[in-house]
Amino acid sequence: MLTSGLHSAIYLQCALVLQHPREAENFGRSIAEHFRTENIQTVAAPAIGGLIIGHEVARSLGARFIWTERENGKMVLRRGFSVSPGERVLVVEDVVTTGGSTRETVAALQASAAKVIAAASIIDRSSGKADVGVARIALATLAVPSVDPDLCEACKRGEPAIKPGSRKGR
């Protein structure tokens, strides 16, 4: 069971590469290279998945780093974080599947009148299909099958759905 609620035979655990700071730094720099000329002031990431990679992208761009998190199910800026009207923000996530977390983060920033320039992730497992409402890049785009639970063949066979990710209770 993916964070998105979809079922898939394959789970991509970015934490396993991001546990190595040097690799995280390299991925961060690779994402940052796409936005060097965009005058990004702030990188924002949905917690928890986007925290480490977002921080590394911000470091490489010399930008500020903030994150969104869920409060009563809604993705919001907390901890005193804020953005100014027109502030140029890049949204960074580890893995995009449906784009839900990224899209919600974009919406939270736009609600504060920030200018969201683009979104980026290490992995896009939607084969490029995920729509987050702004331009989007990924370091690697994969076509990894994922299905609605109602259509899941493994569930029909009675196999238990396992949730290896971080978000609980959905």
Ligand SMILES: [Zn+2]
């Ligand atoms: Zn299933």
